Amino acid sequence: RELSCKEQLQSISMEWMSQICQYVVRDLEKYGICVVDNFMGKERAEAIHRSVVSMYDSGVFVEGETVSSSLETTKKVRSDKITWVDGSESNCTNIAVLISTIDTIIMNAIRMKGNGQLGQRTIGGRTKAMIACYPGSGSHYVKHVDNPNRDGRCITTTYYANKDWDAKTVGGLLRIFPQGWANQVVDIEPILDRMVFFWSDRRNPHEVQPAFRTRYAITVWYFDAKEREEARIRHRECALKKNKANE
Numbered sequence: 470r471e472l473s474c475k476e477q478l479q480s481i482s483m484e485w486m487s488q489i490c491q492y493v494v495r496d497l498e499k500y501g502i503c504v505v506d507n508f509m510g511k512e513r514a515e516a517i518h519r520s521v522v523s524m525y526d527s528g529v530f531v532e533g534e535t536v537s538s539s540l541e542t543t544k545k546v547r548s549d550k551i552t553w554v555d556g557s558e559s560n561c562t563n564i565a566v567l568i569s570t571i572d573t574i575i576m577n578a579i580r581m582k583g584n585g586q587l588g589q590r591t592i593g594g595r596t597k598a599m600i601a602c603y604p605g606s607g608s609h610y611v612k613h614v615d616n617p618n619r620d621g622r623c624i625t626t627t628y629y630a631n632k633d634w635d636a637k638t639v640g641g642l643l644r645i646f647p648q649g650w651a652n653q654v655v656d657i658e659p660i661l662d663r664m665v666f667f668w669s670d671r672r673n674p675h676e677v678q679p680a681f682r683t684r685y686a687i688t689v690w691y692f693d694a695k696e697r698e699e700a701r702i703r704h705r706e707c708a709l710k711k712n713k714a715n716e
């Protein structure tokens with residue numbers, strides 16, 4: 470019988486967990502970026518790869534929105550296809566284990582800090598998991614900031630599910646331009662079972678370079694409780710203003 474999500478989680482040793490949390494806390498606070506390899510282990514990583522491939526083949530992915538740079542030309546700023554899952558969907562048990570593992574790491578990283586904060590942030594909630602597929606043939610994502618205007622998202626966590634990826638031949642690098650590092654860039658190959666954590670705000674502009682092979686990534690964003698609440702209030706106020714204007 471397939472182990473339940475809970476049983477699978479328990480099998481992940483607590484020792485490993487606390488090791489990873491230390492890296493995440495240290496690297497996020499020091500560099501704003503943390504890369505962890507062999508995050509789920511080879512067997513589970515390959516199962517996640519199979520799950521996202523079969524989901525993609527089943528046609529549930531939709532176009533990532535294209536932001537028109539001006540009226541006449543709707544320049545394609547991104548060409549990924551996405552689908553959102555919470556892990557309860559069919560064929561998503563492994564993704565549910567991935568999401569729970571990231572949750573545990575983030576929550577324990579905060580507990581480790583003692584003051585209940587990670588980088589002066591109090592984490593309060595997260596998005597569902599966004600599975601993105603770059604269908605190859607040069608698909609990319611132009612340089613952007615995930616959260617430029619305080620929408621509440623504070624940590625971006627992206628997991629890569631690409632077998633035998635070789636960026637020298639098929640591109641697809643995640644390139645981060647960390648603010649305050651002069652003109653240094655951080656190039657991250659989207660290899661199988663690699664997990665990346667980085668601050669979602671203007672500290673980490675990043676791009677996905679053109680990929681010439683199908684490229685899968687699973688992203689979960691964690692909210693800063695205070696910033697999220699403030700964003701909700703601003704959102705409600707501007708909705709009220711709009712209603713008043715329409716009356």
Ligand SMILES: O=C(O)CCC(=O)Nc1cc2ccccc2cn1
Nearest residue numbers: 601610614615627643659675677686
């Ligand atoms: O796949 C990677 O290496 C990262 C790709 C990436 O930056 N994806 C992404 C996807 C997004 C989708 C909606 C809104 C904001 C978004 C910001 N970033």
Ligand SMILES: [Mn+2]
Nearest residue numbers: 613614615675
């Ligand atoms: Mn992004």
